[in-house]
Amino acid sequence: MEKFSRHTGIAVPLLKDDINTDQIAPVLHSRGLKEDYRAMLFHRARRREDGSENPDFVLNKPQFRSPGLLVTGQNFGAGSSRESAVWSMLANGIRVIVAKSFADIYRENCLQNGLLPIVLGGDQADNFIARVVEVDGKAPFTVDLVGQRISGPGGDDVAFEIAPADRTRLLEGLDDIGLTLKHMDGIMSWERRAQATQPWLQSTRDSR
Amino acid sequence: MQQSLFDKIWDFHRVGERADGRDLLYIDRHVLHELHAHHAFTRLEQQQRPVRRADLTFAVQDHTIATAPGRDDETNPSGSAFIKAMREGCRKNGIKLFDVDDPEQGISHVVAPELGIVLPGATHAVPDSHASTVGGVGALAFGCGTSELTHILATQVMALKRPKRMRVRLDGGLGAHVNAKDVALRLIAEIGVAGARGHAVEYAGSAVRGIPIEQRMTLCNLNIEMGGRSGFVAPDDATFTWLAGRPFVPQGTQWDRALAHWRTLTTDDDAVFDREIALDCSTLEPQISWGTDPSQVVGISGSVPDPTALDPHRRAAAAGAYAYMNLSPGTPLVGVPVDRVFIGSCTNSRLPDLQAAAAIVRGRRVAEGVIAMVVPGSSSVKREAEALGLDRVFREAGFFWGESGCSMCAGGNGDRGQPGERCVSTTNRNFENRQGPQVRTHLASPATAAASAIAGRIADVRRMMSGAA
Numbered sequence: 087m088e089k090f091s092r093h094t095g096i097a098v099p100l101l102k103d104d105i106n107t108d109q110i111a112p113v114l115h116s117r118g119l120k121e122d123y124r125a126m127l128f129h130r131a132r133r134r135e136d137g138s139e140n141p142d143f144v145l146n147k148p149q150f151r152s153p154g155l156l157v158t159g160q161n162f163g164a165g166s167s168r169e170s171a172v173w174s175m176l177a178n179g180i181r182v183i184v185a186k187s188f189a190d191i192y193r194e195n196c197l198q199n200g201l202l203p204i205v206l207g208g209d210q211a212d213n214f215i216a217r218v219v220e221v222d223g224k225a226p227f228t229v230d231l232v233g234q235r236i237s238g239p240g241g242d243d244v245a246f247e248i249a250p251a252d253r254t255r256l257l258e259g260l261d262d263i264g265l266t267l268k269h270m271d272g273i274m275s276w277e278r279r280a281q282a283t284q285p286w287l288q289s290t291r292d293s294r
Numbered sequence: 295m296q297q298s299l300f301d302k303i304w305d306f307h308r309v310g311e312r313a314d315g316r317d318l319l320y321i322d323r324h325v326l327h328e329l330h331a332h333h334a335f336t337r338l339e340q341q342q343r344p345v346r347r348a349d350l351t352f353a354v355q356d357h358t359i360a361t362a363p364g365r366d367d368e369t370n371p372s373g374s375a376f377i378k379a380m381r382e383g384c385r386k387n388g389i390k391l392f393d394v395d396d397p398e399q400g401i402s403h404v405v406a407p408e409l410g411i412v413l414p415g416a417t418h419a420v421p422d423s424h425a426s427t428v429g430g431v432g433a434l435a436f437g438c439g440t441s442e443l444t445h446i447l448a449t450q451v452m453a454l455k456r457p458k459r460m461r462v463r464l465d466g467g468l469g470a471h472v473n474a475k476d477v478a479l480r481l482i483a484e485i486g487v488a489g490a491r492g493h494a495v496e497y498a499g500s501a502v503r504g505i506p507i508e509q510r511m512t513l514c515n516l517n518i519e520m521g522g523r524s525g526f527v528a529p530d531d532a533t534f535t536w537l538a539g540r541p542f543v544p545q546g547t548q549w550d551r552a553l554a555h556w557r558t559l560t561t562d563d564d565a566v567f568d569r570e571i572a573l574d575c576s577t578l579e580p581q582i583s584w585g586t587d588p589s590q591v592v593g594i595s596g597s598v599p600d601p602t603a604l605d606p607h608r609r610a611a612a613a614g615a616y617a618y619m620n621l622s623p624g625t626p627l628v629g630v631p632v633d634r635v636f637i638g639s640c641t642n643s644r645l646p647d648l649q650a651a652a653a654i655v656r657g658r659r660v661a662e663g664v665i666a667m668v669v670p671g672s673s674s675v676k677r678e679a680e681a682l683g684l685d686r687v688f689r690e691a692g693f694f695w696g697e698s699g700c701s702m703c704a705g706g707n708g709d710r711g712q713p714g715e716r717c718v719s720t721t722n723r724n725f726e727n728r729q730g731p732q733v734r735t736h737l738a739s740p741a742t743a744a745a746s747a748i749a750g751r752i753a754d755v756r757r758m759m760s761g762a763a
Contacts, residue, residue: 102610102611103607103610103611104487104488104587104611106587106723106725108704108723108725108726108727108728109725109726112727113329113704113705113706118372118375118376119332119375119376119379130726130727130731135713135731135732160488161487161488161491161521164487164488164521165423165723165725166422166423166704167330167421167422167423167425167437167438167439168329168330168439168440169330169333169439169440169441172439187488187491189488189491189521190457190491190492190521190523191423191437191438191439194438194439194442195439195440195441195442198439198441198442199441249315250315251314251315251316252314254314255314260314262441262445262453263341263343263444263445263448263449265312265313265314265453266312266318266445266448266449266451266453267448267449268313269309269310269312269318269451270449272309272310272318273309273318273320273449273450273451276307276309276320277320280320284306284415284552284555285548285551286413286543286544286548286551286552287322287413287416288322288350289349290323290349290350290352290411290542291542292541292542293541293542293543293545294541
């Protein structure tokens with residue numbers, strides 16, 4: 087996983103709640119095993135019914151063509167568990183999503199891929215959104231995970247919270263499987279215990 | 295200490311705490327599907343890591359598989375690469391695959407319980423957000439992404455933050471033609487699409503006890519639509535009777551031993567929950583979604599809500615939904631013309647779902663111009679339904695009777711509606727463009743979907759069956 091410590095980029099306001107994975111990375115766009123994740127992102131919203139580009143969609147506006155951060159509302163990433171909804175962000179240069187809240191699985195998928203999910207609440211969120219809207223892509227914001235701050239035009243630095251373990255994992259780009267494999271003794275001793283107490287869990291035999 | 299069932303299952307399966315503070319939770323059963331598995335197989339190969347417990351891992355072809363009779367790998371051209379990669383990955387890694395032509399092929403969430411692969415008190419993972427469907431037999435299930443899927447293949451554990459506990463009490467008997475789908479839709483309408491976020495949800499109460507296992511699965515299936523991390527029903531005698539004799543359940547003395555343990559899988563009387571809510575089901579009528587998320591739901595006798603009647607924070611979403619659905623506030627749902635009806639998906643494709651729909655359809659005809667489909671959740675369900683003659687009931691009424699798969703739920707296999715069509719669907723998501731570009735989805739139960747196919751309009755199944763419509 088690519089490490090994350092600091093990221094500077096244009097912040098794109100996508101100010102809706104409950105944006106779901108069908109919107110972020112539509113499955114109907116599936117083109118086989120070699121997906122074009124860059125083209126997948128918000129594929130439907132980016133186009134009009136006749137297939138031409140929709141100039142009103144925020145990511146199609148000239149100032150937001152090279153995004154770095156996405157700023158959005160409540161429950162971002164609701165719906166499917168598909169990780170393409172995170173990969174398509176990264177393929178477009180978006181390494182930070184600032185939301186009022188995230189759907190559980192989506193947030194997990196972000197952490198697995200070095201995409202920083204930042205939650206801002208209440209006034210802090212509204213003030214930051216107002217700044218992003220005001221700046222309108224004319225100047226970038228910088229997200230510093232070490233100092234847990236967002237800095238940029240239009241106001242003071244914004245401090246954000248993140249669980250220390252999630253922060254470390256992103257900063258060090260830790261291999262998730264490698265972390266777990268350090269516990270292999272524990273996993274094997276769990277299996278022995280289950281075999282002794284609930285043996286049906288440790289085997290799958292077709293009785294026919 | 296008084297414990298909830300969630301705590302009992304979690305604590306038993308907790309291998310330890312990882313350096314980053316996450317709990318390592320042992321996964322007893324892992325079921326893959328072809329849409330996501332190939333990424334994981336490729337990654338493991340790159341990392342030169344083996345599948346640790348192929349014997350606890352199963353695989354199905356469901357998301358991209360065609361439903362046309364006589365289908366093969368190539369029937370859905372955009373699925374064929376996924377299907378072949380799945381076959382190859384399972385062969386290389388020694389994983390049991392229910393392949394395209396397997397008599398037990400089907401949707402993962404239907405196949406795992408019907409074969410007894412998933413058990414009460416077991417942990418279960420699927421790279422699909424509807425994983426907790428199997429909570430209907432008392433398993434604790436988690437949907438996961440591709441990275442987590444790879445992680446489980448390599449380690450047989452998931453690294454999770456312990457969710458909070460929530461209990462949903464559902465009391466009261468369900469009225470005629472009202473079932474778990476209606477209960478779940480009402481619940482999502484009440485608490486919203488993020489109402490259970492961060493929580494493992496136990497469904498309890500007399501209404502839950504009173505419904506068959508398949509309906510408990512429908513209830514748990516829709517848990518993710520209110521944001522829940524997992525959802526389950528404590529197993530009881532109905533569960534044990536349902537499971538007995540299924541191919542992969544323990545046999546003989548092992549069954550007795552397992553059964554004795556399963557009887558302990560209850561929430562203690564004084565267990566504490568982080569959140570509790572209750573819903574009286576006795577006055578519930580059939581429910582239907584009117585908008586573009588699963589919380590935009592009304593009773594079948596209701597109308598598209600006026601924005602002023604909605605919570606302020608739901609008004610912005612509603613404004614978009616009126617436009618997309620081409621429905622104005624105040625329009626009664628009953629009578630809205632439909633173009634298409636879909637009965638199927640992991641939500642509502644088990645035998646009792648098809649029986650409920652067939653009971654409405656029998657002796658009637660699908661309305662002129664309506665395309666109506668039934669897609670059984672597994673090849674086993676299809677066979678059982680055919681043995682009961684349900685295929686004839688549907689076919690004679692003008693329904694398409696398909697081979698099993700996810701089909702029109704997300705359209706990953708090419709089954710989808712035409713732009714502008716209105717579809718009454720027994721699936722789980724009414725998101726924009728999900729069932730095809732510009733397709734307008736109304737979520738409902740199999741009975742309501744069947745009645746709407748016959749009427750050619752959204753219909754109140756109760757009125758149709760009492761002869762009033």
